[in-house]
Amino acid sequence: MKQRNTQQKLAIERAFRISKRPLTASEVHALAVQDLPALGIRTVFRRLSEWVKAGRLVRVDYPGKPPLYEVVAGKHHPHFICRICQKVYDLDMEAVDVPVINPPDGFIIDGQETIFYGSCPQCYQRLS
Numbered sequence: 001m002k003q004r005n006t007q008q009k010l011a012i013e014r015a016f017r018i019s020k021r022p023l024t025a026s027e028v029h030a031l032a033v034q035d036l037p038a039l040g041i042r043t044v045f046r047r048l049s050e051w052v053k054a055g056r057l058v059r060v061d062y063p064g065k066p067p068l069y070e071v072v073a074g075k076h077h078p079h080f081i082c083r084i085c086q087k088v089y090d091l092d093m094e095a096v097d098v099p100v101i102n103p104p105d106g107f108i109i110d111g112q113e114t115i116f117y118g119s120c121p122q123c124y125q126r127l128s
């Protein structure tokens, strides 16, 4: 049991290491089964939520998209979404300055995300 847990952990960690971008649970699963064919999607979901609770991963929710899981990085940074393949990438830049805003009465703002859209290098090459 202990060995199986270790193999699962390593396979999931590898998925994040080789992809170097935020991943959905299905994407993690698709990569991790290359190492560990018996790994089930439910185990992946369970691990990911354990790691979010433990502070190892951050869960990023965008409207209309499945939750993304991202390895905790030092700083808050913008994301990039490819309009063609829908993959999400980290942009290695400082968070964009947010203007001071006055929300309408009764609204409490507790978060902010900056998303840039375009095409990733792979999709751009396929198109041109």
Ligand SMILES: [Zn+2]
Pocket (backbone or CB within 6 Å): 082, 083, 084, 085, 086, 087, 119, 120, 121, 122, 123, 124
């Ligand atoms: Zn793309």
